[in-house]
Amino acid sequence: MFNDIGALELVTLVVLAVLVFGPDKLPKVIQDVTRTIRKIREFSDSAKQDIRQELGPEFKDFEFEDLNPKTFIRKQLDNDELGLKEIRNGFDLKKEMAEVTDAVHGRDAEPSSSGSSSSASSGSGGGRIDMSKKPETPGKTDKPGDDRPPFDMDAT
Numbered sequence: 001m002f003n004d005i006g007a008l009e010l011v012t013l014v015v016l017a018v019l020v021f022g023p024d025k026l027p028k029v030i031q032d033v034t035r036t037i038r039k040i041r042e043f044s045d046s047a048k049q050d051i052r053q054e055l056g057p058e059f060k061d062f063e064f065e066d067l068n069p070k071t072f073i074r075k076q077l078d079n080d081e082l083g084l085k086e087i088r089n090g091f092d093l094k095k096e097m098a099e100v101t102d103a104v105h106g107r108d109a110e111p112s113s114s115g116s117s118s119s120a121s122s123g124s125g126g127g128r129i130d131m132s133k134k135p136e137t138p139g140k141t142d143k144p145g146d147d148r149p150p151f152d153m154d155a156t
Contacts, residue, residue, distance in 0.1 A: 005013075021029050048064060055062060064070055102108070 018026060066075065
């Protein structure tokens with residue numbers, strides 16, 4: 001409940017409460033606040049129960065926490081049906097970044113890596129990659145009509 005309140009802030013709130021309400025009235029105020037919070041929780045729980053009863057048995061696994069967008073997305077991404085775990089486990093970000101760094105600095109790729117990075121660097125002379133040219137695709141001509149049209153903000 002108080003995840004983002006630090007110790008110093010909590011002490012400040014307690015001192016402020018003692019100053020505002022006084023040491024005589026403070027226990028009664030705390031009892032009133034806890035009673036109000038308890039009533040709000042009971043009201044919330046009864047409302048959730050009423051909604052679950054109205055939805056019927058087909059929504060028996062429905063959780064209100066799933067309505068939070070972060071929780072919903074996290075639950076969907078952890079689903080094994082999409083195969084995202086295999087993709088995530090098969091992608092080594094450090095290795096990919098090292099290959100890109102080696103290519104930019106003109107160093108040869110590691111001998112243990114596959115031919116993907118070494119074949120890309122062997123196309124230009126001396127293992128250096130010319131970053132100013134566009135890569136050529138075989139069988140494609142440089143006609144003006146072959147380029148992709150520019151993005152039109154008014155069309156969307």
